[in-house]
Amino acid sequence: MIVTVLYSLVVGLVIISFVAIVRAYYGPTVLDRMVAMNVITTNVVIIILMFAYIDRSFYYIDVAFVFVIGAFIATLCILKLLREGHII
Amino acid sequence: MNKMVHHYIAIFFLFGGFFFLLVGVIGLLRLPDVYTRMHAMGKCDTLGAGLIVIALMILIGDITNITKLVLIGVMIATINPIITHLIAKTAYNRGTPMAEGSFLINDYVASQRRRRRSRVEVAKKGDENS
Secondary structure, X not given: OHHHHHHHHHHHHHHHHHHXXXXXXXXOOHHHHHHHHHHXXXXXXXXXXXXXXXXXXXXXXXXXXXXXXXXXXXXXXXXXXXXXXXXX | OHHHHHHHHHHHHHHHHHHHHXXXXXXXXXXXXXXXXXXHHHHHHHHXXXXXXHHHHHHHOOHHHHHHHHHHHHHHHHHHHHHHHHHHXXXXXXXXXXXXXXOOOOOHHHHHHHHHHHHHXXXXXXXXXX
């Protein structure tokens, strides 16, 4: 039962990510696209954690952790580029 | 029996988190402005991710993996507000237009520009006098 619920929630999260992609496509400014990318990042982390439980292979949790840190640094660099014109 | 109770509690938390994520994305799609979209994203996304991480903690039930999940929950709960704050600051500094009918009570950037201009004028007057 719980596995069925988790699979259906994974499908729902994928649909939510496509809705966020719609916003990233039509977004008038670049910051709208940043917001949509942040939503997609959170959804991907949650999907990785759910598959860690479905497959009983808990090393996926480390993958999700590294993904969170990488997305954070990427967003920080893009925002610094937008504010100041250079990264370093 | 005990395991079924855990599963029901976990399903409650899972659907709660999914509901909040759905509300955040609907706000992202329908609100008129960068700032309001960010308002919808920052809170609903953090709360939904936290609830789903709590549900997976209940489901997994192993102390090593629960520690890692706590770490991921803390990372999401600190990183998401930081990113939201930085996006708001960047949008405000770039002068992104607001939605129709909204207004500012205390415009920080405009007051800073005014103060800098008055300081420059005072410096020019001092040069002319000397």
